[in-house]
Amino acid sequence: MALPNKVLPGFSATLYAQDAATPTPLTTANLSTWASVSAIAVAANAVNVENIPAFGQDDAVANFAVAGSRQSDKIPVQAAPTSMSITAAWNPSDAMLLTLRDDAYNGTIDRTFVVVATDGTNSIAYAFNGRVGQWDIDSNTSAEAKVTFTIHPRGNQYGWSTNP
């Protein structure tokens, strides 16, 4: 396993999405398998977003407080993957944005998304299955038109992997 062993700039990360109108998302095991994930992380599948928002796992905790005891307790629970609210410069003909727009319209298409960060030699990938919700075009005249959409991951369907 070759994890990048460097501090990476934020924009080292790239977002990819599985292509095809009705894709077959990766299995949970394959979401942690570099060979499966890297097949999706190719140039043609890049989603040209402005920024990749926080990704990973949400915080979740169960709070226990028992009357009469001195301190309460916080117990972490298995949390869902984080929803990603994404902004992209809007090119109405961008093939990948059209695919994701159709996902938002459909509402029930599961697709594998991959975030890959690299130091040039080694890469780390975070892959998850999710659905696209929201499709807002902001055509504020002070800047380029932008599209905002949200990817909601499906519970328990994510994994980390690295190049061999």
Place this chain on the structure above:
Amino acid sequence: MAGQNSIDQYMTSIQSFLSGLVSVPVLNNFDREFANSSQFIVWQLRDVHQPVYTGIYQANKGIDTPVFQISIFTTTINTGLALADQIMQGLHGYTGQFGSIYVSKADVHMLFQGYDDEIKLYNIYMDCFLYIPA
């Protein structure tokens, strides 16, 4: 934990990358090249700095974001603009191997252009910001 990147390595990498990008002489610092060449490029590195984070350990540092200025000198403005475009196309937004270092992003600003009557050369100045994992 991130160590300190080498300025020496930055310098040789910039020289090597720029020389590969254009086919005119590429020089670090201005010299009397204007007496020999009708077109050439001069560059200088500045603002090398990795942020230092908390604690007693020297290797607790962030990424480096140095800048190098590219100065293009030509006897005609057209060749200067063509060179500037060549650099812009090849360098702006570049990610990848950059000489002996890897850059996550190169970001080029075209600053201004002018004419120096003393040496009879047109000039175009550009700043290139590099983002280097550390």
